Amino acid sequence: xxxxxxxxxxxxxxxxxxxxxxxxxxxxxxxxxxxxxxxxxxxxxxxxxxxxxxxxxxxxxxxxxxxxxxxxxxxxxxxxxxxxxxxxxxxxxxxxxxxxxxxxxxxxxxxxxxxxxxxxxxxxxxxxxxxxxxxxxxxxxxxxxxxxxxxxxxxxxxxxxxxxxxxxxxxxxxxxxxxxxxxxxxxxxxxxxxxxxxxxxxxxxxxxxxxxxxxxxxxxxxxxxxxxxxxxxxxxxxxxxxxxxxxxxxxxxxxxxxxxxxxxxxxxxxxxxxxxxxxxxxxxxxxxxxxxxxxxxxxxxxxxxxxxxxxxxxxxxxxxxxxxxxxxxxxxxxxxxxxxxxxxxxxxxxxxxxxxxxxxxxxxxxxxxxxxxxxxxxxxxxxxxxxxxxxxxxxxxxxxxxxxxxxxxxxxxxxxxxxxx
Numbered sequence: 414x415x416x417x418x419x420x421x422x423x424x425x426x427x428x429x430x431x432x433x434x435x436x437x438x439x440x441x442x443x444x445x446x447x448x449x450x451x452x453x454x455x456x457x458x459x460x461x462x463x464x465x466x467x468x469x470x471x472x473x474x475x476x477x478x479x480x481x482x483x484x485x486x487x488x489x490x491x492x493x494x495x496x497x498x499x500x501x502x503x504x505x506x507x508x509x510x511x512x513x514x515x516x517x518x519x520x521x522x523x524x525x526x527x528x529x530x531x532x533x534x535x536x537x538x539x540x541x542x543x544x545x546x547x548x549x550x551x552x553x554x555x556x557x558x559x560x561x562x563x564x565x566x567x568x569x570x571x572x573x574x575x576x577x578x579x580x581x582x583x584x585x586x587x588x589x590x591x592x593x594x595x596x597x598x599x600x601x602x603x604x605x606x607x608x609x610x611x612x613x614x615x616x617x618x619x620x621x622x623x624x625x626x627x628x629x630x631x632x633x634x635x636x637x638x639x640x641x642x643x644x645x646x647x648x649x650x651x652x653x654x655x656x657x658x659x660x661x662x663x664x665x666x667x668x669x670x671x672x673x674x675x676x677x678x679x680x681x682x683x684x685x686x687x688x689x690x691x692x693x694x695x696x697x698x699x700x701x702x703x704x705x706x707x708x709x710x711x712x713x714x715x716x717x718x719x720x721x722x723x724x725x726x727x728x729x730x731x732x733x734x735x736x737x738x739x740x741x742x743x744x745x746x747x748x749x750x751x752x753x754x755x756x757x758x759x760x761x762x763x764x765x766x767x768x769x770x771x772x773x774x775x776x777x778x779x780x781x782x783x784x785x786x787x788x789x790x791x792x793x794x795x796x797x798x799x800x801x802x803x804x805x806x807x808x809x810x811x812x813x814x815x816x817x818x819x820x821x822x823x824x825x826x827x828x829x830x831x832x833x834x
Contacts, residue, residue, distance in 0.1 A: 415447055417450065421435050426469055427462070452538055452541065460484055468724075519591075525558050531561055538566055554580065554583075557605075577617070578617045610630055616638045617639050639827075661808060662692070665694075674769065682801075705719060735762075742768070748771055759785070776788065
């Protein structure tokens, strides 16, 4: 069996969707005669957006190496528990202190503060490669600083094929400007990005629009960029029974911030309420206080609940306990390329999806392809209201079957094919 070294900062007990991509791929790769060897950061030295101990139960029986790291986030925040995966991207603190902390992050820690792991990870990766007969290397990001480990390994081991897996845009990510990067900082970050794209043997990403975006960065690299979408694992849903709640329930799973437009949705709810349709709103994930207040004031219903960041299991239970699931893509120039990882678990849950996103974006395309929901413009209150009314009046329809094309078991076959290239 051939061995692939997977270098990832995100690994249990870290929570969040970024963990599950290679956690699940590592589970299924041995079926295709590839043995994953995991290199990650020791949790004692890591800065995670959140903890999800339940994901530790999903760790497959693979070889795992952990190293220490320099925690540069301590220089930027005294409260590690409030540091999000994007490194202050969800920070709504617009005080002078908050803006200064984001400026420091964006201009003194390029591409991100988790670069404090790189020298330890590189040293350990060399030990693993020299002792374990590694055939391939995969670096997955964000954090995009992980890709710089791949660059260093490319220089030392030019004969080993390297796949750079970019789950999100790099210098085009929707929160990039919140760090107030100077022209010099942008130039340095863009240079890192282009070096990775030029140097990697193959590049994988999660959607067609992001493939196009990355391909536009360096002439002539389009042919080595491949779409490996996220997906769902059927085993995650084992033992959880779907429910049809007595009150029509609209559920949102995940974080919310000011860049997620909700005004059109709230206008739609008021239209629905005026027609006498009862409904419940349920939010599971991180929601800032000011967004909570806005949702409560604008909902047109007193039945609004908030569950803070929870285990993956709790999130799945809440999905399966809904009547309809709400998906909001951040309103940004890159929004067409954004496909949130939770979308595929929405599909697996079998509940219809209300998606607020560009109609020509990747998320909308997947919903059209699978028939699992509809996409609306952020401000299309009457369109959203009409769909909510249609769903509320047809609540006895059976749940939709999970689309097999987005099962991790099927997607990982494509990963194995690329490893053989």
